[in-house]
Structures are given as C-alpha cells and as structure tokens.
Amino acid sequence: MIHFGNDYHRTGHPAVLSALVKAQDSYPGYGEDPLCEKARAEIRNACAAPEAGVHFLMGGTQVNTTAIAATLRPWQGVISADSGHINTHETGSVEHSGHKILALPGHLGKITAAQVTQCVEEYRSSGTMEHAVEPAMVYISQPSEYGTVYSLAELRELREVCDRFSLTLLVDGARLGYGLAAGDATLPDLARLCDIFTIGGTKCGALFGEAIVFPHGGDAYFRNAMKQNSALLAKGWLLGAQFSALFHDNLYEEITAHANEQAQRIAHAFAAAGIDMLFDSPTNQQFALLTQEQEDELSQNYVCQFFEPHGDLRAVRFCTSWSTNDEDIDALVGDIANLAR
Amino acid sequence: MIHFGNDYHRTGHPAVLSALVKAQDSYPGYGEDPLCEKARAEIRNACAAPEAGVHFLMGGTQVNTTAIAATLRPWQGVISADSGHINTHETGSVEHSGHKILALPGHLGKITAAQVTQCVEEYRSSGTMEHAVEPAMVYISQPSEYGTVYSLAELRELREVCDRFSLTLLVDGARLGYGLAAGDATLPDLARLCDIFTIGGTKCGALFGEAIVFPHGGDAYFRNAMKQNSALLAKGWLLGAQFSALFHDNLYEEITAHANEQAQRIAHAFAAAGIDMLFDSPTNQQFALLTQEQEDELSQNYVCQFFEPHGDLRAVRFCTSWSTNDEDIDALVGDIANLAR
Amino acid sequence: MIHFGNDYHRTGHPAVLSALVKAQDSYPGYGEDPLCEKARAEIRNACAAPEAGVHFLMGGTQVNTTAIAATLRPWQGVISADSGHINTHETGSVEHSGHKILALPGHLGKITAAQVTQCVEEYRSSGTMEHAVEPAMVYISQPSEYGTVYSLAELRELREVCDRFSLTLLVDGARLGYGLAAGDATLPDLARLCDIFTIGGTKCGALFGEAIVFPHGGDAYFRNAMKQNSALLAKGWLLGAQFSALFHDNLYEEITAHANEQAQRIAHAFAAAGIDMLFDSPTNQQFALLTQEQEDELSQNYVCQFFEPHGDLRAVRFCTSWSTNDEDIDALVGDIANLAR
Amino acid sequence: MIHFGNDYHRTGHPAVLSALVKAQDSYPGYGEDPLCEKARAEIRNACAAPEAGVHFLMGGTQVNTTAIAATLRPWQGVISADSGHINTHETGSVEHSGHKILALPGHLGKITAAQVTQCVEEYRSSGTMEHAVEPAMVYISQPSEYGTVYSLAELRELREVCDRFSLTLLVDGARLGYGLAAGDATLPDLARLCDIFTIGGTKCGALFGEAIVFPHGGDAYFRNAMKQNSALLAKGWLLGAQFSALFHDNLYEEITAHANEQAQRIAHAFAAAGIDMLFDSPTNQQFALLTQEQEDELSQNYVCQFFEPHGDLRAVRFCTSWSTNDEDIDALVGDIANLAR
Known part of the structure; x- marks a missing residue:
C-alpha cells in the first residue's frame, strides 16, 4: 500500500x-x-x-x-x-x-x-x-x-x-x-x-x-x-x-514545496483522466471527485481518505508529505490514467 | 407606556x-x-x-x-x-x-x-x-x-x-x-x-x-x-x-391561558389591519411584520421589541403576561387599527 | 423553638x-x-x-x-x-x-x-x-x-x-x-x-x-x-x-448593630454561667463551649448549630439576626443560667 | 558538570x-x-x-x-x-x-x-x-x-x-x-x-x-x-x-533498578561523610542535608537541586537515572568524602 x-x-x-x-x-x-x-x-x-x-x-x-x-x-x-x-x-x-x-x-x-x-x-x-x-x-x-x-x-x-x-x-x-x-x-x-x-x-x-x-x-x-x-x-x-x-537551510520550505509539487502531479493526472476535483487546490491536499467504483479501485493499492459526499460522487482526499517520492506518484498517476470511467 | x-x-x-x-x-x-x-x-x-x-x-x-x-x-x-x-x-x-x-x-x-x-x-x-x-x-x-x-x-x-x-x-x-x-x-x-x-x-x-x-x-x-x-x-x-x-387551584394554567388569549386578540387586530405575522403563534408571543414607520408609531405608546429583520419589514415582538389586562389590549387593538399603511 | x-x-x-x-x-x-x-x-x-x-x-x-x-x-x-x-x-x-x-x-x-x-x-x-x-x-x-x-x-x-x-x-x-x-x-x-x-x-x-x-x-x-x-x-x-x-436611613447599620447587641447578651449569659466561649466574638455569631449534655438541653428549645469539636467540649454556634427580639434572648439567657454544670 | x-x-x-x-x-x-x-x-x-x-x-x-x-x-x-x-x-x-x-x-x-x-x-x-x-x-x-x-x-x-x-x-x-x-x-x-x-x-x-x-x-x-x-x-x-x-526483556525494571543502586551509593557516601539524609530513601532520589557551603561546593561540579529548607540546613536532591554511570558516581562519592564539615 x-x-x-x-x-x-x-x-x-x-x-x-x-x-x-x-x-x-x-x-x-x-x-x-x-x-x-x-x-x-x-x-x-x-x-x-x-x-x-x-x-x-x-x-x-x-x-x-x-x-x-x-x-x-x-x-x-x-x-x-x-x-x-x-x-x-x-x-x-x-x-x-x-x-x-x-x-x-x-x-x-x-x-x-x-x-x-x-x-x-x-x-x-x-x-x-x-x-x-x-x-x-x-x-x-x-x-x-x-x-x-x-x-x-x-x-x-x-x-x-x-x-x-x-x-x-x-x-x-x-x-x-x-x-x-x-x-x-x-x-x-x-x-x-x-x-x-x-x-x-x-x-x-x-x-x-x-x-x-x-x-x-x-x-x-x-x-x-x-x-x-x-x-x-x-x-x-x-x-x-x-x-x-x-529551519536550517530552508528545509521546512523545501520539503513542503516538494509535497505541493507532488500533489500537483496528482491533480494533473486526474485532470488528464477527465476526473474533476472538488476545487482547485494549490497545496498538498487534493480532493478528487470519484465514483464509488473508482475509489474502490484506487483503494486497492493506495491509502486515501473519503472526505465528503458530492452529489452522486465522493470527494476523496489524496495527501502528500515530505516522504512522498516520485515512485509513489508515478504509480498513482499510472493507475489514475487506467481508471474505469 | x-x-x-x-x-x-x-x-x-x-x-x-x-x-x-x-x-x-x-x-x-x-x-x-x-x-x-x-x-x-x-x-x-x-x-x-x-x-x-x-x-x-x-x-x-x-x-x-x-x-x-x-x-x-x-x-x-x-x-x-x-x-x-x-x-x-x-x-x-x-x-x-x-x-x-x-x-x-x-x-x-x-x-x-x-x-x-x-x-x-x-x-x-x-x-x-x-x-x-x-x-x-x-x-x-x-x-x-x-x-x-x-x-x-x-x-x-x-x-x-x-x-x-x-x-x-x-x-x-x-x-x-x-x-x-x-x-x-x-x-x-x-x-x-x-x-x-x-x-x-x-x-x-x-x-x-x-x-x-x-x-x-x-x-x-x-x-x-x-x-x-x-x-x-x-x-x-x-x-x-x-x-x-x-400550582394551587390551577393558577399556573389559568394565568398563562389568559395571556395566550390576550395575545390572540393582538394577532387578530394585526390580521384585521392587513398586517402579516412572522408566523402563526398560539402562545403569548406575537411577531408582527411592521414597517419602520409602523413600529415607530406603536412605540410611542407601547413597549415592544424588535426581533429580526424580514426583507424590508421588521418582525416586532408583542408579549403578554399574567398582568396584561383588557384595557391594555383594547388600547393596542385600537392603535393597530389606526396604523398608517 | x-x-x-x-x-x-x-x-x-x-x-x-x-x-x-x-x-x-x-x-x-x-x-x-x-x-x-x-x-x-x-x-x-x-x-x-x-x-x-x-x-x-x-x-x-x-x-x-x-x-x-x-x-x-x-x-x-x-x-x-x-x-x-x-x-x-x-x-x-x-x-x-x-x-x-x-x-x-x-x-x-x-x-x-x-x-x-x-x-x-x-x-x-x-x-x-x-x-x-x-x-x-x-x-x-x-x-x-x-x-x-x-x-x-x-x-x-x-x-x-x-x-x-x-x-x-x-x-x-x-x-x-x-x-x-x-x-x-x-x-x-x-x-x-x-x-x-x-x-x-x-x-x-x-x-x-x-x-x-x-x-x-x-x-x-x-x-x-x-x-x-x-x-x-x-x-x-x-x-x-x-x-x-x-441603605435608606441607615437601616442596614441599625439592624446589624441590633443583632450584635443581642449576641453580646448571649455571650454575657454564658460568661455569667461560667461557660467559656471558643473566643471573644464581637459580632452576631457566638460560639459557646458546651458539654454534650448542655447542648442537648438547650437544643430542646433552641435551634443552634454544632460548629466543631473542642477537646471534650463542643463549640456550638448561636447566631442572631435582625429578627432576634428581646423575648428570644430573655428566654435563652434564662435557660443558660439554669444549665446543668 | x-x-x-x-x-x-x-x-x-x-x-x-x-x-x-x-x-x-x-x-x-x-x-x-x-x-x-x-x-x-x-x-x-x-x-x-x-x-x-x-x-x-x-x-x-x-x-x-x-x-x-x-x-x-x-x-x-x-x-x-x-x-x-x-x-x-x-x-x-x-x-x-x-x-x-x-x-x-x-x-x-x-x-x-x-x-x-x-x-x-x-x-x-x-x-x-x-x-x-x-x-x-x-x-x-x-x-x-x-x-x-x-x-x-x-x-x-x-x-x-x-x-x-x-x-x-x-x-x-x-x-x-x-x-x-x-x-x-x-x-x-x-x-x-x-x-x-x-x-x-x-x-x-x-x-x-x-x-x-x-x-x-x-x-x-x-x-x-x-x-x-x-x-x-x-x-x-x-x-x-x-x-x-x-517492556522488552525487562528493560524497564533493569534500568530503574540500576538507578536505585547508583542512588544508594550516593546515600552511603553521605553517611560515610557524616552527613544526614532528610530520610531514608530507597529509590533514585536522595535528599542530603547540606550546609550552604557544602551545597555551593558540590554545585561547582554537579547539578543538584535545592528541595526545601531544614532548620539551618538545606535539603538538596540528587537524582539518578538510566544514564547515571559509575564514573559519575565515583566522582561524586569522592567529592562528598572531601566535603568541608
């Protein structure tokens, strides 16, 4: 996971x-x-x-x-x-x-x-x-x-x-x-x-x-x-x-900026897959509007968090951090691209 | 007053x-x-x-x-x-x-x-x-x-x-x-x-x-x-x-029922004057929807209480109690009938 | 009582x-x-x-x-x-x-x-x-x-x-x-x-x-x-x-001074009966040091309040107020004088 | 220190x-x-x-x-x-x-x-x-x-x-x-x-x-x-x-027993120097009754803590822990032995 x-x-x-x-x-x-x-x-x-x-x-x-x-x-x-x-x-x-x-x-x-x-x-x-x-x-x-x-x-x-x-x-x-x-x-x-x-x-x-x-x-x-x-x-x-x-050598800034960037890759992946976001978020939390099936599919390999219902869809939170690495994102981006629609 | x-x-x-x-x-x-x-x-x-x-x-x-x-x-x-x-x-x-x-x-x-x-x-x-x-x-x-x-x-x-x-x-x-x-x-x-x-x-x-x-x-x-x-x-x-x-001889019941009845007389007076109530209240509080002018006019002789705005109008509370007597109500009913519209 | x-x-x-x-x-x-x-x-x-x-x-x-x-x-x-x-x-x-x-x-x-x-x-x-x-x-x-x-x-x-x-x-x-x-x-x-x-x-x-x-x-x-x-x-x-x-016409002062005076009469009565007080109190609370028998005897006609033990004796509080009248005190003074010792 | x-x-x-x-x-x-x-x-x-x-x-x-x-x-x-x-x-x-x-x-x-x-x-x-x-x-x-x-x-x-x-x-x-x-x-x-x-x-x-x-x-x-x-x-x-x-392999027990033992060495050193303790403590806190001069002398090399006054003397706390090693104790024991009396 x-x-x-x-x-x-x-x-x-x-x-x-x-x-x-x-x-x-x-x-x-x-x-x-x-x-x-x-x-x-x-x-x-x-x-x-x-x-x-x-x-x-x-x-x-x-x-x-x-x-x-x-x-x-x-x-x-x-x-x-x-x-x-x-x-x-x-x-x-x-x-x-x-x-x-x-x-x-x-x-x-x-x-x-x-x-x-x-x-x-x-x-x-x-x-x-x-x-x-x-x-x-x-x-x-x-x-x-x-x-x-x-x-x-x-x-x-x-x-x-x-x-x-x-x-x-x-x-x-x-x-x-x-x-x-x-x-x-x-x-x-x-x-x-x-x-x-x-x-x-x-x-x-x-x-x-x-x-x-x-x-x-x-x-x-x-x-x-x-x-x-x-x-x-x-x-x-x-x-x-x-x-x-x-607070030494801008570490705080650097690792949070990194997490934001990783989060943007997730946002772009959803956009490319035609999946709407709850809104446009610039930070490390991204809320994708998924069907139950999509959420279930992603939940097989990824821990993500149901946030709130949105009409027939579900707003699901994907959160990055200092430890989110390129491999994590590559995998998720790939699986988002393959999501059933 | x-x-x-x-x-x-x-x-x-x-x-x-x-x-x-x-x-x-x-x-x-x-x-x-x-x-x-x-x-x-x-x-x-x-x-x-x-x-x-x-x-x-x-x-x-x-x-x-x-x-x-x-x-x-x-x-x-x-x-x-x-x-x-x-x-x-x-x-x-x-x-x-x-x-x-x-x-x-x-x-x-x-x-x-x-x-x-x-x-x-x-x-x-x-x-x-x-x-x-x-x-x-x-x-x-x-x-x-x-x-x-x-x-x-x-x-x-x-x-x-x-x-x-x-x-x-x-x-x-x-x-x-x-x-x-x-x-x-x-x-x-x-x-x-x-x-x-x-x-x-x-x-x-x-x-x-x-x-x-x-x-x-x-x-x-x-x-x-x-x-x-x-x-x-x-x-x-x-x-x-x-x-x-x-709680002796039903006094509690009697005086509150009396106040409710006096309050109904107020409600009827407003209805007769074509003035709407905020809603139909069966108890001793009545909320009339008045213009500022109407509220000012009544406030010359009566203590009443602004409750909340309601569009262009003002919901004004009239409250009765055990001490509200027929003369009080007669006076108010008369002045309601004469309100400017 | x-x-x-x-x-x-x-x-x-x-x-x-x-x-x-x-x-x-x-x-x-x-x-x-x-x-x-x-x-x-x-x-x-x-x-x-x-x-x-x-x-x-x-x-x-x-x-x-x-x-x-x-x-x-x-x-x-x-x-x-x-x-x-x-x-x-x-x-x-x-x-x-x-x-x-x-x-x-x-x-x-x-x-x-x-x-x-x-x-x-x-x-x-x-x-x-x-x-x-x-x-x-x-x-x-x-x-x-x-x-x-x-x-x-x-x-x-x-x-x-x-x-x-x-x-x-x-x-x-x-x-x-x-x-x-x-x-x-x-x-x-x-x-x-x-x-x-x-x-x-x-x-x-x-x-x-x-x-x-x-x-x-x-x-x-x-x-x-x-x-x-x-x-x-x-x-x-x-x-x-x-x-x-x-606070009109010194009533507050007058009625509390009156109660203090009545309390002093109690104190004097105990002193005259050879009964010690817990200490010398100038106000409306007097604490007499009684035997259990003395307390019981007085309690037949008077409401008083056990305060705290004092060696073998009991400190018992007698409290006056605006309503303590001469008859009340006369009676108590008399009964104190007759207390068993 | x-x-x-x-x-x-x-x-x-x-x-x-x-x-x-x-x-x-x-x-x-x-x-x-x-x-x-x-x-x-x-x-x-x-x-x-x-x-x-x-x-x-x-x-x-x-x-x-x-x-x-x-x-x-x-x-x-x-x-x-x-x-x-x-x-x-x-x-x-x-x-x-x-x-x-x-x-x-x-x-x-x-x-x-x-x-x-x-x-x-x-x-x-x-x-x-x-x-x-x-x-x-x-x-x-x-x-x-x-x-x-x-x-x-x-x-x-x-x-x-x-x-x-x-x-x-x-x-x-x-x-x-x-x-x-x-x-x-x-x-x-x-x-x-x-x-x-x-x-x-x-x-x-x-x-x-x-x-x-x-x-x-x-x-x-x-x-x-x-x-x-x-x-x-x-x-x-x-x-x-x-x-x-x-709680693995009795570590908790072992390190606290070790600290108690080190504390006993401190207690014995004070006893040997003719200095009383506030009382006989079996655990990692020892309270020695020192003169101000003795406290000042020990405080040059050791961090200890004034606890409470005791007549003309001062109860001073010496506290051991998992990290208190033999060298620490040896040094303190030596300096206690040399304390001015």
Missing part, C-alpha cells in the same frame, strides 16, 4: 530524526535549553520578528486550545469557519476550556473580513451584548482544512477588521509550510499581520511538535498557560532539535 | 406575592422546608409523577446550565436548535461549563427527530468519533423562543430517537405554561416523555424562580450540582411559597 | 419586604431599572465612592465565584484562609470555575499580611513559577466565618501587600453589616482599601441578594460575567428595591 | 531511541497502530491483566489531569497528599479541569488509609454534604515525590478504604520503575489493587511518554477524553515503539 491518507503517517524527515538522535547531552528541562534557543532564533529570523515570543508544544489541538484559552476572557468567544479544525475535530477542546466557537459558514474552508465584520456588528448592535458571547478572536487555518490558501490581500483585510474591532488574529498553521509554498503570504507577512500564529511540525516533516509565535511579544504568561494545559514537555529540547533542523 | 416588551417586566401575580409575604416563620435553609415540600408535592401531583425529583432554582440560564453540566460527561455535547436560548442568549454558559452545543438549523424555533437522528448517525459513522463531540442530550424549548409549540406527536418522536441513541431529553420550559395552554402535550405527557424538564416561574407569574423536574428520579446528585452552580437559594422557601401558590 | 441556628432562617426585614411589595410598576429587566439605580446611588454615597460600579446578584456563592472567575486569568489562584467560605462551603465553585484556592492556615478565621507576603515570595522565589499557581488575589471575609473582624489597621496592611505584589483584594461581606457595626473599618474605608467587596443582603435583613462594589470602577465587563454565571436576575428591580430599603 | 538534577535531563535509553528510529514504515495515526498494540500486549502481560485498557500519553501532567477529569463528576474532588505532584507542580491543572484537590498532610510524601477514612467520614457526617466537595478519588504517587514507596500492605489498606467508600484509586507512576524496583508491590499487585495507574516513561528511560492502565477495563470513553485534553498524539506509534522497547 502506498500512503496518501494523510501527512502524518510517517516518522520525521531524516534531517529531523538525525538532529533528535544527536541530542545526547544533558539539558535543562521544559524548553529552557540551547537547542530550543537556537530554534527560536532561527524562527525569529525567518519571520523577521526579532522580538517574537516562540514556544514549542506537542500537537495541534494543544497549541490551538492553549492559545485560545490563554487569550480570551471567560465571556469571550472565537470566530471560526464552521469547517475549522477547532470546530470539528478537536472533541470540543475549546468549549472544554470554557469558550464558545462562533462558527461562520466557510467557503472552501475560508472566511472573509466581511463575514467577521457582520458578526461583530450584529453583536454590538444587539442591545443585549451581555447576553451573548463577545467575539474577541478570529481563528483561521493557513492553509485551510480544504487545502486552500488565504492570499496576502485577504490576510490584510482580516488584519484591518481585527484592528477595527480589537480582535486577536490567530492563524492555525498546522500545515503552514504547504501554505507558504503555495501562496503569496510569507512568514514575515504572517508575523506582521497576525497576533499569534503556529508553525506546524507534525504534518510538515517533524516527528511531532508545533511552534507558536507571538510576533509582537507580550507572551510572558504563556509558559504558565502551557504548563497548566499539559503543554510543557519535560525534555523540551526534543522539540528544539526538530525545529532547529526544520 | 403600556408594556408588551416581555413577560418579566412586572412583579409576580398577586397570589404569588401574597404567599411570599405570608411566609413569616423560621424555616430551614436551602430548600429543605415545608413550603418547598408542599410545592414539590403539588408539582408531582400535577405531573402524575409521584417519584419525581423536584428542585427550585432562581433563573432560566441557571437551571439550563446546571442541568446540562450535571448530566453530560466532559466530551459530550447537547443538540439544540440554533435559535435555542442556550445557544443565543446565555453568554455561552453551557460552553463555560465545558460543553459544546451542537446547533441544528431550527424551523420556527423547533428541531425534528429526523434532524437529531441525522446528527447522531453522522457522528457514529464518522470513523473518528473520539475526534468529535459526542451528541448525548437533546435540548428543546417548549414553547420555543419563537412561541411555537411541540405537539405531543413531535415529543413522542423525539423520545423515540432519544431512546434509540441513549440521549437525555431536556425540555426548557421557561415559558412552559403558555405552551401547555396552547398545545396538546400535558404535564403528565412531559413527565412521561422527558428525562428532565423545567417549569418556568419568572416568565409565568412568579417573582422569580424555575422548577426542575426529574420525572423518573435519579437526581440524588443534583443538590451538589446546584450548590456548585450557585443555584441553592439560602432562603429556599421563597421559591417553595411561590410555586405552591402557582 | 426559637431560632439561633443562622441569620437566614427568616424572611426579610419588614421595610425590605414592604419595598419589594410596593414595586408594582413595569420595569426594564436585568438590573437596568430606576430601583437599582437608586440603590446604586445610595451605596455609592454610603461608600463615599461616587465612581463605584455596583451590581446586584442573588447569593453569596454566586457573587464570590463570579467575581473571582471574572478577575483571574486561568493560571492564577486566590489566597484564602483555610476556613474561608469559598474553601469549605461552596462545593468547589471556585475550582469549578478553573481556579485553585491557595489556602493559608487562618487564625480565628483571619489571615495576615505577613502570611500573604510569605505565600507570594515563596512562589516568586521558587524558580519554577510556571509550574505552580500564581497567587493573584486575596480573599478575606469581613467578618470572618468565625465572626471575627479585620481591624482597619489589618486591612491597611493587606492593602499594602496587595499593592506591593499587584494582587486584587476581594472582601466577602456576606455578613458585612455585623462587621461594620463591630469593627473600626467603615464602608468608605473598605471602598478605599479594597478592589472589590460585597455587601451581603441575605444574612443581613434582605430576602435575598448581595451587592458587589468595584469602588474604583473598571467593571465594564462584569455584566457579561454575571450573565454567563447565571447571576443576572431577570426582574433585577427586586434586588434594587431591597437594597434601596436597606 | 555532571547531572544529578533530575531524571529527565537526558534523551531516552539507547534501546528506546533505537526503536524510535527504526519505526520507518507508514502507520495509522492516533495510537491505532501495530507498535502500540505490541506495547499494550507487553504491558498487559507484565501486569497479568489481560483485559486491561492501555493508552499512551505524552506527559505526566497530561495523564494525571486527563484521568482525573475523565473520572470525576463536576462536584467531586480528589484526595491527595499536600505534596502530591498534582497539588504542587502542575499549575493547577486539576482545578483548571474544574475539580478541587482535597489535600491531606503527607508524611514523607505519603498518605494513609486512616487519613482517607477520616476525610470521607467527616464529609459524610457533616450534614451539609451538598455544600462541600465530595471525596471520590484517591491519588497517590508511587514512589512519592519524596522518593518513598508505598508497601504492598499500605496499598491493600488504601484499596480496602476505596472499596468501602466507593472511591477510585489512581496511582501516579511517573517514576513507577524506581518504586517497583525498591518496594514489594509488583505490577500485577498494582493492577489488582488500583482502578487506574500510570507507568512513567519520561523519567524512566523513554524520550517522552506515559502509559495509563485501566486494569479492569471500562475505559471505552478514554480516547474521547484524551483527544479533548490534547493527549492523542497524531504519530502515536512513537509512543508504542518506546514502550515496546521498555
């Missing part, structure tokens, strides 16, 4: 694993070690944000929940696309921390500045604000859960809305590398436009781990929040070693 | 107030007094539920939140119409207690057994159940926030779904009296079909207070939950006295 | 009840009514705090929990005497809201500025601050759960510590009237020295209700917190009417 | 690291992979608990908080020694999840069945149970935070109390290996006597990770709780690989 089921089905990139294995000294615990310091410096540099607070956590749900719970006051909520990971696949972690998700209908996984404006204005004009949850944060995923990417212009518009209404802008970058490689918003752009953003490791070549960046600082309290949310790894240098490797 | 703004703009019904004033003895605290016992007995009798657990709390948000938080496990959520009071007007109290509301699109404030079935089946068939919030409770309002009423047949269908999927059925009866008077489901029906329901006092003639009924018992823990949620009134007999008065 | 069991076993003072009954107009809901405005003005005036934010809630657990949860960030905790009401008799409401109580050993219900200093300094010097709960608030009860009173000098010392360490000083005044009448700290002193304090109604002559005062303002968010914590009474004027009555 | 500061200052044991590196296949996510299955089987076997539920989480705070929050109802609390890790070093994680810790005074880190009995009986006899937190779980650490070990007899007594009062017995085994090697209670004993226990990896030779064992099953819900608490690692096989290595 060749795996296109997700981007976390394999261990870390060899350079990451090697860095982890080499970390054989004794280190102080809880992220206060030279490896973490080095990784922080590399990330600050890549973000052109010398004052940024940078922390390393273990997983995506953890980093989202900790950031949201540490930012909001109890009566405040977070705006999200209804398809946002926090709203669908985190077992209510945000609500478990006491906060309502104000879900707006997403379009291909994204929400617009206009939607945010409308949400806040409805709240503020209600006349009974204390009876409703105050929108205080905007959560977006870059790229989205559908693999789509916010453009720099869209991010600027969201920033403007957040400034106008004093909202915190949080970008979930669980797959950030793929978004950076595919879109026009760079790390320095994110650092300039967001209040908080995450740099996903787990799905982008690390064994595990997510970085969180507070580009403008102001995160003095965050280690307390991390510890309270079980997010302060004792052997924190395991995360520092990995992120140091990922 | 004559008030049709809501059903809690006046003190309690004279019989309720009188009962409260007469409670001049010394009583044990926290609801363990003879007045509460008497009220419990009367409610059990009215519900034909001799084994029912009955408790008295102070307000609607409190009784909803306490019941939900005391029933669900942390990873479970509650299904509700998107227009449900818990989802819109309780400042995220349910989420504050750690639980996600699984909001389904309501039709005139109501949800159907088929919608609940679909929600649970989607969860169970997802293959990744532990990544999503488990639907474990169904919350409905009787009557709904739109003044509509679940029929006995609809309640039976919801009960069947809840049995099939082991869901708890919670009925928010903040305005229960109006629903009982207008619909075909009686208190014994509710006691038979629900796991938990509330009997609203605040909006139905009491000064303040809500009863909660566990018709099949099993509520040994609930006083602990009440105290933890600040819902155990020190001078609990103040609630017992009120509910005892309300 | 004559009741000395607690100070909330009777309805409200006649003037309070009368004010409640007279509130027969239509009022806006949720505390935005003229009666609440009047009560706020009287409280601001009594506190010499013209800028104070004043809100009315329903009970003591509620006002404590809401104030604490609305003030602390998630990783912060509240310092309290181990005997503090929040630590012993609120079913873990504070923890339910997510916060640890940092309990210090109380002396007769009180804690000192030196203890607070030590607690904060230990935290700050630990070197692992993010692994422990940050002390961020000091909670004291005035009078304490033992009926003892913080002197003005003690309050000043606590204020200094709170200033030094940026701690919020919250005073639980569930029985504040008795403390004001017995001690040397006045309402304006509290307003000057505390960040937040409560003025208890339930135990001081009201039917129910507690006022909370933010003497320096800054409470814009508090109504949101109230609603989320089920603490925004729909018919809020019921609370305004009561507090208006209590 | 030679590290005796803690037992998590180094990477994992070579066999663990090797197993991690070798896991190069594609695996299903979230712990549903063959490596986790193998580790589960080995743990069930070592525990003689074929029906046990076994899960792998990332850290100690996480496993404690998730287990407690998933077990208790909202109004219930957990009994712990005041020195328990959950009470002192987890930033209030348990309270953050809504539950009060009922802290009992520990003796060398341990509590007794008699203390638990007294705590529960005081609660049950209070007459106002709903006003206090219900003791529903007993949390102990094996070994304790002081390195002391519960004997099999003590565990049996705790089990009996838990049975008598229907309490859940949770054993925090963050350093379980050291306790198993030093005491008379075996893994099958724990499995027979506890409801839930953890097997620490982080401090016992793993890179990271803790196993949690429900020896009698009944943990169907636990994956939901894990996901909600950010405790479901995407690449779960990273944990399975490590625990498989640790």
